[in-house]
Amino acid sequence: EQQPCMATHPQKPLVIKTGVQFVTKVRLLVKLPAVDYQLKVKTTFDKDLPPGRVSRQFFIVTNTTKVMDADEVNGCLCAEFRHGLKEKKCGNSAKSKESLLFVTEELHSLSFEAHLTTQGLNIDLETSSLPLVVISNGIQMPGAWASIMWFNLLSHEPQNLGFFGSPPPATWAQLSEVLSWQFCTNSAQGLNKEQIDMLGEKLLGQHCSNSDQVHWSKFSKENIPGKPFSFWVWLDSILELIRKHLLPVWNQNYIMGFVSKGKERTLLRDKESGTFLLRFSESHLGGITFTWVQHGDDGEATFNSVEPYTKSLLSTLPFPDIIRNYKVISDGLVPTNPLKFLYPDIPKDKAFGQLYNNLPSKANPYIPSTLIPCSEMRSSNVSPPSAPCDSPQPPMTPGEFDMLNQTLCFDMDVMNSAY
Amino acid sequence: EQQPCMATHPQKPLVIKTGVQFVTKVRLLVKLPAVDYQLKVKTTFDKDLPPGRVSRQFFIVTNTTKVMDADEVNGCLCAEFRHGLKEKKCGNSAKSKESLLFVTEELHSLSFEAHLTTQGLNIDLETSSLPLVVISNGIQMPGAWASIMWFNLLSHEPQNLGFFGSPPPATWAQLSEVLSWQFCTNSAQGLNKEQIDMLGEKLLGQHCSNSDQVHWSKFSKENIPGKPFSFWVWLDSILELIRKHLLPVWNQNYIMGFVSKGKERTLLRDKESGTFLLRFSESHLGGITFTWVQHGDDGEATFNSVEPYTKSLLSTLPFPDIIRNYKVISDGLVPTNPLKFLYPDIPKDKAFGQLYNNLPSKANPYIPSTLIPCSEMRSSNVSPPSAPCDSPQPPMTPGEFDMLNQTLCFDMDVMNSAY
DNA sequence: ACAGTTTCCCGTAAATGC
DNA sequence: TGCATTTACGGGAAACTG
Numbered sequence: 001e002q003q004p005c006m007a008t009h010p011q012k013p014l015v016i017k018t019g020v021q022f023v024t025k026v027r028l029l030v031k032l033p034a035v036d037y038q039l040k041v042k043t044t045f046d047k048d049l050p051p052g053r054v055s056r057q058f059f060i061v062t063n064t065t066k067v068m069d070a071d072e073v074n075g076c077l078c079a080e081f082r083h084g085l086k087e088k089k090c091g092n093s094a095k096s097k098e099s100l101l102f103v104t105e106e107l108h109s110l111s112f113e114a115h116l117t118t119q120g121l122n123i124d125l126e127t128s129s130l131p132l133v134v135i136s137n138g139i140q141m142p143g144a145w146a147s148i149m150w151f152n153l154l155s156h157e158p159q160n161l162g163f164f165g166s167p168p169p170a171t172w173a174q175l176s177e178v179l180s181w182q183f184c185t186n187s188a189q190g191l192n193k194e195q196i197d198m199l200g201e202k203l204l205g206q207h208c209s210n211s212d213q214v215h216w217s218k219f220s221k222e223n224i225p226g227k228p229f230s231f232w233v234w235l236d237s238i239l240e241l242i243r244k245h246l247l248p249v250w251n252q253n254y255i256m257g258f259v260s261k262g263k264e265r266t267l268l269r270d271k272e273s274g275t276f277l278l279r280f281s282e283s284h285l286g287g288i289t290f291t292w293v294q295h296g297d298d299g300e301a302t303f304n305s306v307e308p309y310t311k312s313l314l315s316t317l318p319f320p321d322i323i324r325n326y327k328v329i330s331d332g333l334v335p336t337n338p339l340k341f342l343y344p345d346i347p348k349d350k351a352f353g354q355l356y357n358n359l360p361s362k363a364n365p366y367i368p369s370t371l372i373p374c375s376e377m378r379s380s381n382v383s384p385p386s387a388p389c390d391s392p393q394p395p396m397t398p399g400e401f402d403m404l405n406q407t408l409c410f411d412m413d414v415m416n417s418a419y
Numbered sequence: 420e421q422q423p424c425m426a427t428h429p430q431k432p433l434v435i436k437t438g439v440q441f442v443t444k445v446r447l448l449v450k451l452p453a454v455d456y457q458l459k460v461k462t463t464f465d466k467d468l469p470p471g472r473v474s475r476q477f478f479i480v481t482n483t484t485k486v487m488d489a490d491e492v493n494g495c496l497c498a499e500f501r502h503g504l505k506e507k508k509c510g511n512s513a514k515s516k517e518s519l520l521f522v523t524e525e526l527h528s529l530s531f532e533a534h535l536t537t538q539g540l541n542i543d544l545e546t547s548s549l550p551l552v553v554i555s556n557g558i559q560m561p562g563a564w565a566s567i568m569w570f571n572l573l574s575h576e577p578q579n580l581g582f583f584g585s586p587p588p589a590t591w592a593q594l595s596e597v598l599s600w601q602f603c604t605n606s607a608q609g610l611n612k613e614q615i616d617m618l619g620e621k622l623l624g625q626h627c628s629n630s631d632q633v634h635w636s637k638f639s640k641e642n643i644p645g646k647p648f649s650f651w652v653w654l655d656s657i658l659e660l661i662r663k664h665l666l667p668v669w670n671q672n673y674i675m676g677f678v679s680k681g682k683e684r685t686l687l688r689d690k691e692s693g694t695f696l697l698r699f700s701e702s703h704l705g706g707i708t709f710t711w712v713q714h715g716d717d718g719e720a721t722f723n724s725v726e727p728y729t730k731s732l733l734s735t736l737p738f739p740d741i742i743r744n745y746k747v748i749s750d751g752l753v754p755t756n757p758l759k760f761l762y763p764d765i766p767k768d769k770a771f772g773q774l775y776n777n778l779p780s781k782a783n784p785y786i787p788s789t790l791i792p793c794s795e796m797r798s799s800n801v802s803p804p805s806a807p808c809d810s811p812q813p814p815m816t817p818g819e820f821d822m823l824n825q826t827l828c829f830d831m832d833v834m835n836s837a838y
Numbered sequence: 839a840c841a842g843t844t845t846c847c848c849g850t851a852a853a854t855g856c
Numbered sequence: 857t858g859c860a861t862t863t864a865c866g867g868g869a870a871a872c873t874g
Contacts, residue, residue, distance in 0.1 A: 017847090019863095020846080020847065020848090087862085136861065136862050136863080137862065137863085139850090140860095305784065305785050306785060306788050307783070308785065309788075313735060316731065316736075317790070327791075334752070367725050367796070368794060369745075370792070370794070371736070372746075372793045373789070373791075374790075375787060375789070439864080439865060439866095506844085521843095522842080554843095555845080556867085557868095
């Protein structure tokens with residue numbers, strides 16, 4: 001009969017940042033016979049908090065009660081809150097308990113209560129949110145969102161706030177679908193089978209299968225061997241790069257993105273000189289690079305990859321313009337652009353032409369100046385080839401993760417109805 | 420006997436931003452005979468505020484009282500506060516009064532009080548700050564700082580908070596000294612006579628003299644004719660550009676900076692081809708450009724200026740590297756750098772060599788990529804020459820504005836001492 | 839509608855705490 | 857000491873307000 005609905009961070013609901021307002025909505029799903037008094041909703045944070053379960057306590061700094069109003073759209077009773085959350089600085093009571101958990105693994109909840117008296121009946125309504133993660137800084141968002149994803153993928157008990165005490169593993173079939181879905185919600189384009197296979201190999205090693213189990217720590221807590229970041233932090237940095245700097249290019253499907261260096265060479269080897277593909281950096285967070293093939297006079301293939309471009313550079317120079325203007329300088333010669341065909345054989349300007357930044361060259365007393373990304377070539381960097389791979393397939397379709405999309409709404413429970 | 424001292428924004432004391440903490444220090448200048456009780460200081464904001472004088476009211480959100488402590492350095496009694504300020508949202512009482520004034524022209528003050536009882540004497544101590552300006556956003560900082568400068572340059576009544584009701588004019592002699600001093604506090608280099616003359620002409624027209632009067636509105640309130648910003652906002656944008664992106668270049672005296680386009684040509688006309696000078700943009704806020712001369716086969720001089728570089732570009736590519744790598748592309752030819760000699764005749768690399776960014780070219784599988792600023796040259800932009808100018812002179816020395824430097828301290832007043 | 843002003847909040851840097 | 861976490865706040869943009 002009551003339905004709380006919530007939108008916090010646009011892309012990442014269920015994550016709340018202290019000091020940043022978030023919106024909650026509660027709706028009464030049944031239509032009441034004309035009530036002659038006001039129905040008041042009260043919000044409580046961590047109402048049924050199991051004692052000692054969480055290491056941090058929070059309180060709502062804004063109004064916690066509100067009278068329900070008729071919704072403009074469908075006329076049902078509705079209350080919308082703008083809440084703010086602050087940490088209760090209690091003398092480290094339960095602190096250092098469960099200190100193995102990150103704060104991003106600590107689950108909280110919002111409860112909504114209303115008391116209704118009508119026709120001699122006394123009804124208590126109560127409902128609560130799906131588990132929430134509270135963070136204090138944006139750098140904690142990737143970890144927090146990983147928790148939300150993991151919980152909603154694997155838990156069948158919405159009230160189980162101790163979930164991350166011993167989180168169950170996911171199958172690669174489940175997880176890969178969620179990952180592809182992340183790309184769908186951040187862009188117009190999910191992941192295809194090749195891309196998913198590359199991610200699977202990265203996470204589980206070669207010859208992994210859909211039924212293989214992925215452990216929570218391997219997904220989000222432990223660093224990738226030899227790297228200072230976890231698998232999810234790496235992948236999320238790419239989602240952010242796409243969302244902020246590569247949206248048109250990614251949506252056009254021009255970024256192969258997830259492809260091993262070995263496969264990259266296999267693909268490019270027998271293509272025309274100047275054929276290139278775009279992929280994300282595996283060594284640095286949020287980086288994209290292009291690799292092109294060049295055939296020598298002897299027919300031998302040379303592969304070159306440019307140092308990955310990251311957000312700081314891409315905010316100065318959009319990626320299509322980089323591709324358009326990139327030059328290689330060989331001493332004393334006129335610089336040339338080695339990028340001719342987007343893999344497999346699309347002429348560069350045909351693919352990217354519409355994305356170029358056509359600077360209007362306003363008539364002014366100054367000479368316009370453009371940034372040209374350039375590489376000086378002396379020695380050629382060649383590394384060993386590797387095994388071939390499967391052929392493309394359409395991206396996965398969203399599955400049970402619909403609920404995490406856009407206007408995420410909680411299911412509603414009437415917890416208590418007496419008299 | 421008591422001395423309040425204050426440091427808020429490092430470069431701009433006496434300006435307080437709501438929601439950002441600021442530090443105040445009060446010192447007792449006399450050494451008391453060993454007191455056997457604690458001396459408590461109380462801070463009040465706008466204590467003796469003339470009714471209806473200000474349109475906004477503020478209050479201190481932090482502790483306003485503190486017990487004085489022996490200072491580590493010289494052992495005198497001292498209290499240091501970390502204060503925060505917030506606007507009192509009173510039902511627009513005195514609002515819209517004096518609405519001709521900007522909030523950055525509204526002066527406020529901090530008062531400090533202490534009560535001392537010793538040897539049968541009852542002494543009330545009180546002192547207050549120089550006028551303060553309260554802002555709510557960093558974009559108000561230039562306007563606020565203009566007020567602080569103008570007040571301290573021209574007022575002889577530290578308590579006259581209505582100063583901007585009818586602010587007196589300054590002579591160009593006074594103002595130009597203050598302006599040069601701004602460059603000294605933001606860098607290691609003030610302004611020389613040519614630079615000051617150019618600023619004077621910009622503000623007062625040609626043939627201006629040291630005794631000419633500059634009005635407050637012309638300095639900071641009215642926009643420069645044809646530009647969407649005032650003289651001071653323009654100059655302050657350059658101070659910020661220097662501080663954040665050009666410090667070494669400016670400190671080496673390599674930036675002529677303030678030079679009219681006419682004078683620029685006079686200087687460059689008979690110099691060798693490739694001689695260039697650096698100056699700030701007059702049309703855009705916080706921009707720097709270079710102009711170089713090129714002599715054709717007929718000996719005719721051509722002048723070119725590149726589109727000004729601003730902070731967003733300079734944070735990606737440092738200015739010395741721009742000068743080092745700048746290229747002009749004439750169709751089909753090898754790009755060349757037209758910048759050879761820094762005016763009058765310093766070989767470019769001799770001047771800027773030590774400031775170049777020597778990228779370490781770490782051994783990695785990627786090919787490093789550099790940004791090269793390039794201009795495509797088709798038509799040459801030439802504009803009319805103009806009158807010659809004086810010769811260089813050393814920068815002005817700081818004058819009465821010492822007090823505004825770094826560790827700014829208020830003078831102290833014992834306002835009241837009874838019994 | 840608009841300009842002056844404040845609020846909001848991202849993202850980085852510094853501070854804090856364990 | 858190092859790492860996890862929070863606080864601080866500059867700066868751009870949206871929201872507010874007369």
